Amino acid sequence: MGFKEEFEEIYRSKITRPGSAELLEWLKTTDFFTAPASTKFHCACLGGLVQHSLSVYHVMMEKHFQPETDNEESFAICGLLHDVCKAQFYKESTRNVKNEETGVWEKRPYYSIEDSYPYGHGEKSVFLIERFLRLKTSEAIAIRWHMGGFDESVRGGSFSIGLAWQKYPIAVKLHLADLESTYLREKGTSVVHGK
Template sequence: MDYKAEFIRIFSENVSRPGAQQLLDWLATTDFYTAPASTRFHGACECGLVMHSINVYNVLMSRFYTEEDNKESFTLVSLLHDLCKANYYKSGFRNVKNDATGQWEKVPSYSVQDAFPFGHGEKSVYLIERFIRLKPVEAIAIRWHMGGFDDAVRGGSYAISNAFDEYPLAVKLHLADLEATYLVEKGTSSVNRR
């Protein structure tokens, strides 16, 4: 599948908000379409980030979208929730011991090289809003899509509980992200997990 073409098709069909084309133009200047989604786990492969974004969109739409929902909002939050990972990873190699031979081997790897350390969800919101004005429900959903895995939550924040209580889209995006990550993309890493 040509993930870039699929992403652009879905985005263009469903998002008509001012700034949408400028955001797509900016994405083309980043590694968004070729970057991994993680360093060693789901989507830790070339094009993993765009693949993951499409998977989250597909899960969100198939599981949670109803005719009463706003398709543009669902598209924006699912396709752009991990925009913070554009220009975030660096490819390289690391040494891993081969269990069968006992020899050390170089394997491809990714590492984090965050030039703009602004957090996860909030960084995605910031980057999107440089081009497209988000509705509060969209910003909240993207900000809290990591759920209990977010550093702010582990630090004792009640904001996520309030966000999930007030904005069902935030819960739906979190669940779609989990399903895409742990069920749909299981085994999509080309990088050795050791």
């Protein structure tokens, strides 16, 4: 089973809230299932975004899910959809890279960012999801703050993230799963696509 099929299977079985089918259909009209997760840091490859989304979901479920207090649908929403802001965000391009063996400059493919809707990272994901289904407050807060200290507003001195993590444990769990997926589990997946 490929990443897209696995994503759809988990999505359909775990996310049943009104609007979920419409959100999935919208995702299929975007490049969500073929886009990279980053330009060079992790899963910078064809299909990297869906691969990363699955990885975050699996880490959340394996390491942080507590059946007595947590909700499977919330974990699926947060894990699978936290980075929907990256759909229609990357553009395939080329750049000149010097071949170390020959000394000749060659055109190589890479991903650049083309943000047609610059709304912020977590905020944009929340906005896009809520066009189709209503998020619980805890889910919206978790998705909004999943970048942790890498979020621009935190670097600017915002104290909101600490309060968010204190009030909503799912926000901490999503952030930890995102970190582990990005920096530990997805090592070696930063290979730029080849055509």
